[in-house]
Amino acid sequence: MQLDVRDLMARGEDPFAVITEAVSKLADSESLELIAPLEPVPLYGVLEARGYGHHTEDLGGGDYRVVFTPDEGGGGG
Secondary structure (H helix, E strand, C coil), X not given: CEEECHHHHHCCCCXXXXXXXXXXXXCCCCCEEEXXXXXXXXXXXXXXXXXXXXXXXXXXXXXXXXXXXXXXXXXXX
16 A cells, blocks of 8 residues: 655645555554655554554665565554
């Protein structure tokens, strides 16, 4: 699943609830690809606690692509 929160954040809205809702809808083996206008460092710990690892890519211009993938033995949702 891909989720781009750049427009949401540009309007001054907090994307946390949207992101956690998306994670809750993932199948056990499904990943979340997040596109954001900043590196979502606080989210790393939150999703790690839910069993997700992450890979971060700096897209330039302040944008980041982070893929959250279920750890082995972990699960989405």
